Structure formats: C-alpha cells, structure tokens
Amino acid sequence: MKICITSQGDSLDSQVDSRFGRCQYFIIADTESSEFEAIENSNVSGMGGVGVQSGQFMAERAVRAVLTGNVGPNAFRVLQTAGINVITGVSGVVKTAIERYNKGELKPIQDPSVDSKFGMPGMGKT
Amino acid sequence: MIISVASGKGGTGKTTVATNLALSVPNAQILDCDVEEPNSHIFIKPEIKSKEYVFIPVPKVNxxxxxxxxxxxxxxxxxxxxxxxxxxxxxxxxxxxxxxxxxxxxxxAIKEVNKEIGFVETGKKRDLLFTQGKLNIGEAMSPPVIKAVKKHINSAQVNIIDAPPGTSCPVITAIKKSDFCILVTEPTPFGLNDLILAVEVLRKLSISFGVVINRSDLGDRKTDDYCRKENIAVLMKIPFKKEIASAYSKGIPAVEQFPEYKQRFKDLFNLINEK
Structure with a gap:
C-alpha cells in the first residue's frame, strides 16, 4: 500500500514537513516493501490553490493516506473526495512516522486542521 | 484627467491626500478603489444615489x-x-x-454562472462626484470590483483614484491608465522601502509620478535624499500635527478644518497639471 509523507528532505531520515500543500518533498512510500520515492514539490512557492494542486497530485499517485503536520480546507476536500486518509499532527523523522503508521498508532482526521493560507510564507507554522 | 494616489506602504496617508485633493479642485470625482476597505466616504460623507453589484463568472458542472x-x-x-x-x-x-x-x-459540460463578489456605489457631495467599490467579506479577488469602479471615470472631469496599498494586482488595476500618480510616503525606513518598490512599479507602467511626504518632520532625511538621487519630484510635505490627526480621527478633512490647506492642495493640483 502506498502512503505519502510530507518531508523537508528527500530521504527517510528527513524531518516531516509540517505543511501539506507547500511541503518541500512528497515521500511516497510502500508500506509493505519499504521502498520509497521522493518527489520535489513544484507547488512550494505557488501563488494560490497549492492545496488543491497537491491534493490532486496525491489522487493521481493513488496513495491511501497522507501523513503531514497540517492540512487546510481545500486540500482536505480534494483528499477526502479521493478517499485518501488524512493524518495530521505528524512530526519528527519520516522513517519513524512510517513505522508508527504501520503499527496503527496514527489515526485519520475528519476535518481540516488549519485555515486556508496557513502554509504561506510568513504565516504561523507549527 | 486621471490622478491616482498610491503608496506602497499602507497607512501613509493616501486617503488623506486623495480626499483633500478632491475637495480642493473644481469639477472633480473621487473613486475609492481600495475596495477591501474603502474609507474615503468617511471624509467625503456623500449622499449615495446608486448601487450596482459586481459578479465574476465561475464554472458550474453539469x-x-x-x-x-x-x-x-x-x-x-x-x-x-x-x-x-x-x-x-x-x-x-x-x-x-x-x-x-x-x-x-x-x-x-461546464457553464459559467455569475457569482456576486462585491458592489459599486455612486453618489455626490455638493459638486464632488463620489464612487466607491466594496469587496464582499471572504472574497479574495478585488480587481473585478476595481475595474467596475473605474468604469465610472469621466474624461471630462478630474478623476482622483484612491488606490489600495501595496504593489500587487489590485494596485496595478487601480493605477493603470492614470495620467499621473501621487505616491504618498512617510520618512521612515518602512515608508522608504515600500516607496522604492512603488517607484519600480510606476516606472514599469510608464506612469508619471511624484511624491508627497506625509508626517514629513518625523523620521529621517533618507526619503528626501532618495528622491533627489532618483530625480523624483517631492510635490508636497504635510507635517505631523496633532490638529490634523485629531480632525482626521473625527472624519474631518484637513481642508475643512484648516482653510490654508485648500490652497496647498490646489497648488499640488496645479503642479501636477503642469507636468
């Protein structure tokens, strides 16, 4: 099963990026084989609608869950329609996040965790 | 004639300059294009005569x-x-x-349907015509409302545009096609920083411009030095005076409280007219 972790770097030792739409990298990992792919996020400095765009990308890559810090309302609507589980509040090392997900420690949320524009430069990051 | 009043930095005195100028020249119209928070009406106190809604087409899927x-x-x-x-x-x-x-x-399968994003109001205060736009709360796209305000520009009049702050799309939409743009600034590091950005915008748009320094006796000399170095005309200086601020806070334009300012704003207009 494929899941996506938003990451600040391109390896499993990188830190989880707390932003979804504007994360540095999407790490798409296979939970069974422990193989992964790091994809640089071209939406990092997009003008607007990056949550929608990043959500669309997740749907295209057919991931089953997204592990990240926060998700805004637009991205959440796309992910939810695509049937992708959204898990927020994830931090620390990517590898550990995957392990925790595999152990069933991380639970999906039912509502967006932050408002629009949260991931814009200069806005409150957590 | 179209004179726009812009600033770069917010809170430098665009509305002060725009409203006082509009009240000092004959045959004028003021157009408040700061549609996210129009406030010229506080000083002009116009009688509103008409209201029209602004729509943008958004897709609807069959x-x-x-x-x-x-x-x-x-x-x-x-x-x-x-x-x-x-x-x-x-x-x-x-x-x-x-x-x-x-x-x-x-x-x-996609049809465009109209979505209301704001409105434009027109009115009058004695001989001064008044137009303002207001963007609905929660809407992000102000340029269509600004364009709707600018449809009321009358080439037979002196049209004074109160622009929004900053240097992005709403400002460009507001000041485009102006014959002259007044950049209002204050002699502070922030004021100067944003003035420089605004100057770059105006040079790119090839619009003639000059600077009004508000609260001119505060801060430092760097704004004067910059204007001299860049060969930018300083058209007027308004001192930091408690009486002006006090009148402003009550919604009284400086030209009404201090008659000598009427002449100063007339002079400002004549200076622009000569350019």
Missing amino acids: EAKCDGCGKCQEVCAYNAIAVVNKKVLIFPELCHGCGSCSYFCPQH
Whole structure:
C-alpha cells in the first residue's frame, strides 16, 4: 500500500514537513516493501490553490493516506473526495512516522486542521 | 484627467491626500478603489444615489454530461479545479473567471454562472462626484470590483483614484491608465522601502509620478535624499500635527478644518497639471 509523507528532505531520515500543500518533498512510500520515492514539490512557492494542486497530485499517485503536520480546507476536500486518509499532527523523522503508521498508532482526521493560507510564507507554522 | 494616489506602504496617508485633493479642485470625482476597505466616504460623507453589484463568472458542472476527463483541471491556471475519482471539485474563491475550463471542456459540460463578489456605489457631495467599490467579506479577488469602479471615470472631469496599498494586482488595476500618480510616503525606513518598490512599479507602467511626504518632520532625511538621487519630484510635505490627526480621527478633512490647506492642495493640483 502506498502512503505519502510530507518531508523537508528527500530521504527517510528527513524531518516531516509540517505543511501539506507547500511541503518541500512528497515521500511516497510502500508500506509493505519499504521502498520509497521522493518527489520535489513544484507547488512550494505557488501563488494560490497549492492545496488543491497537491491534493490532486496525491489522487493521481493513488496513495491511501497522507501523513503531514497540517492540512487546510481545500486540500482536505480534494483528499477526502479521493478517499485518501488524512493524518495530521505528524512530526519528527519520516522513517519513524512510517513505522508508527504501520503499527496503527496514527489515526485519520475528519476535518481540516488549519485555515486556508496557513502554509504561506510568513504565516504561523507549527 | 486621471490622478491616482498610491503608496506602497499602507497607512501613509493616501486617503488623506486623495480626499483633500478632491475637495480642493473644481469639477472633480473621487473613486475609492481600495475596495477591501474603502474609507474615503468617511471624509467625503456623500449622499449615495446608486448601487450596482459586481459578479465574476465561475464554472458550474453539469454532472450528467461530465465524464471526468480532467481537462478543466489541466487548463485551470489558478488551481481552482480538482478532478478526483472522475468527480469535478470547484473552488470558486480561487477562480479568476477566465473561462478556460468551459471553453476547453470536450463534453461542453461546464457553464459559467455569475457569482456576486462585491458592489459599486455612486453618489455626490455638493459638486464632488463620489464612487466607491466594496469587496464582499471572504472574497479574495478585488480587481473585478476595481475595474467596475473605474468604469465610472469621466474624461471630462478630474478623476482622483484612491488606490489600495501595496504593489500587487489590485494596485496595478487601480493605477493603470492614470495620467499621473501621487505616491504618498512617510520618512521612515518602512515608508522608504515600500516607496522604492512603488517607484519600480510606476516606472514599469510608464506612469508619471511624484511624491508627497506625509508626517514629513518625523523620521529621517533618507526619503528626501532618495528622491533627489532618483530625480523624483517631492510635490508636497504635510507635517505631523496633532490638529490634523485629531480632525482626521473625527472624519474631518484637513481642508475643512484648516482653510490654508485648500490652497496647498490646489497648488499640488496645479503642479501636477503642469507636468
């Protein structure tokens, strides 16, 4: 099963990026084989609608869950329609996040965790 | 004639300059294009005579016709559409109303419907004509409302545009096609920093401009030095005076409280007219 972790770097030792739409990298990992792919996020400095765009990308890559810090309302609507589980509040090392997900420690949320524009430069990051 | 009043930095005194200028020259109209928070009306106190609503076209999908091909998502330059599981999701607040989605839809399944985003009001205070736009709360796209305000420009009059702060799309929309732009600044590091950005915008747009320094006796000399170095005319200086601030806080324009300012703003207009 494929899941996506938003990451600040391109390896499993990188830190989880707390932003979804504007994360540095999407790490798409296979939970069974422990193989992964790091994809640089071209939406990092997009003008607007990056949550929608990043959500669309997740749907295209057919991931089953997204592990990240926060998700805004637009991205959440796309992910939810695509049937992708959204898990927020994830931090620390990517590898550990995957392990925790595999152990069933991380639970999906039912509502967006932050408002629009949260991931814009200069806005409150957590 | 169109004179716009812009600033770069917010809170430097655009509305002070725009309203006092409008009240000092004959045959004038003031157009408040700061549609996110128009406040010229506080000083002009016009009698509002008409109100028209502003709409932008946003897409609506006929689900019976849509086959979920994703072309609309692909052509949308503003990320206002997602297509997942063959279902089209539309985000109207991101839509710029460009119409690409309906134009390119192979199934002709997208129709554009009007969405109200704000309104324009017109009115009068004695001989001064007044127009203002107001963007609805929660809307992000102010340029269509600004354009609707600017439709009321009358070439037989002196049109004074109170522009929004900053240097982005709303400002460009407001000041475009002006014959002259007054940049209001204050002699502080922030004021100067944003003045420099605004000057770059005006040079790019090839609009003649000059500077008014508000609260001119505060801060430092760097704004004067910059204008001299860049060969930019300083058209007027307004001192930091408690009486002006006090009148402002009560919604009284300086020209009404201090008659000598009427002449000063007339002089400012004449200076611009000569340029």
